[in-house]
Amino acid sequence: MSLSLHEPATDPLASPGAATALLEAYRPATDRFLATPHRTLLGRGTTAEIAHGEGPLSHRVRDTLDALRRPGTPAPVVVGSVPFASDGAAALAVPETVHWAPPLREDPLVALPVPHEAVRPQWRVREVPSPARYGETVAAAVARMRAGEFDKVVLARTLELASARRPDLRAMLRRLAQRDPAGYTFAVPSGPGRTLIGASPELLVARRDGRLTANPLAGSVPRSDDLAEDVRRAVGLLESAKDLHEHAVVVAAVREALTPFCRDLDVPERPTLVRTAAMWHLSTTVTGELADSDATALELASALHPTPAVCGTPTDVARAVIAESEPFDRGPYTGMVGWQDADGDGEWVVTIRCAEAEGRSLRLFAGAGVVAASTPEAETAETAAKFRTFLDAVGASL
Template structure:
């Protein structure tokens, strides 16, 4: 058998994850551990490879079925840039288990020698200020600017960090994707881009954030202030409206709350609008995901102008950061999370990423602080402090 059902919770599968040999995706609905590669989804010949990605995936699943392969699921990651190659495979073996659970975890020494911000904090603030000027001049309405941390750590092993992330935020989307050549994409995203299970579609756009506080009273005040913030409500509405509009093309009915609520991770508060619907046509979860990607939460609006600003103002290639990560099966069911709160590890170390939405009244210092707070998800799992990167 090439498909194995694991008993109990997803703890055994998460413990069984091995970088370079397997990939992992854990959500509140369950855990997938993919081992080996039976067949990789080939790259597209089109400039916008994501436009025919769902078709190529279905073709590969058809090949697997015709060959008698028992795994009828594709897993992996899709990058931010529409012309960049996705990394999606039919695994040799696929193990399914329950959802992860909160559990104590130890922070292990990772041998990180140094951490270098890219760009330097002052240069990030300058980029935000330039974006605000461009927005006020009418070039676009919103963009999302990211910064990176380069951590030098030869021989870094992502597995303990992945286990720590899953134990700390079991209600999120913990992932680890083997990219080949000793590279691993891993993280713990709070944001579901879209899922399809049967005829039911769900999405949970997040935009508008505030750092959590260890003081309960202050933490409560921050959540309340976020829900009352005109700037954050405006930023969130751009994202929720776009997700609702896109899903409305594929669903015969949608249920959308009148306004956002506040949800929390271990490090952040987020404005959240859960959207549910029933699909009208035979579209897969990947069809829906590629139609939604990139949302204004990770790119901005209008999309083309916001993406151009990112290329102008960010000094690095995002790669898989702010792409999507997850799975789709031959029936079209699947889950895709937005690839945030993540890092890409290589044999010499790792690159951590975080971004913030920039609108007309954004404050550069506040956006820098927001990226630092978002980086805490990975910093904590790696045993680092904010002072290591400030």
């Protein structure tokens, strides 16, 4: 199937299978792929990269896109990822060509089986830190919170996967897309020889035609294969005082960050449920009308990042606790991945349920929100459940 170039508002006349065609056409290392509930994007080649430097990242992106704008042509688009660290270098680029299609969730072909791999990698898995050590870290954070030092911290752990052969990133991306076609599936270069790949359930913020949407998720419970138990867990999550408090803290932070940009902001009083293949999440959809039409999607995302859902509160204290507690650099994990065009419209997603691929290795990430009511056992189990999304995609297990 040939690829078509469309404006960011996807072509309603695009033929069935157009989104799957972009997914199948993805080439690791050079392409940038992003599927959202509203559109599918494939960027090819590189016209410009956003240099690391002084001043707000959103301004450097805006200036680059403005310089590349040409009359009578589609607005140029930047695609890529921004790291968790405030002083880290973003991996953002303007592709030479951008191909658009409707969302994968509307594509009947996305459910077709992934072509069989002749030989699937046999993975050696190393947990960093070990579950026991992670539990000790959670317990230490809980003790500090009960002493009044801070309110919440998100603590992560990683799985380091190594194999004798390179993983098939195209097959991996297809499996991730099939597992949650209504979510946010992505694969973008994250550094020399590295690819960030994943399937996030969480929209940080989207901007379109002067309106914004944010969808913070906080408060989670693993899914169950037993239907009755799965329903019980979902209901329990909606009634959990611990999880409702954790979610309320995140929503309050989102409201505080976005209010200065909006003449009108709608924040529902109670959360609803969002499910993925592995987890139930508490979810609140925040919408608003921008007061300043110059506020871009990346500017809004930068004002939100990092939310308490991926860092903690107060933010500065939580960042320090993370640096003291996690024996690894998060890199792009719990940063953001997405796109923005020269008109300022775009979508930025929280970079979770992801891995960074390099050579024959994969590094998977998962975290849990730790509050004073947390237990080491529950948070360790939550991270193990969150790893399932990616472990299933690569054919590995704990």
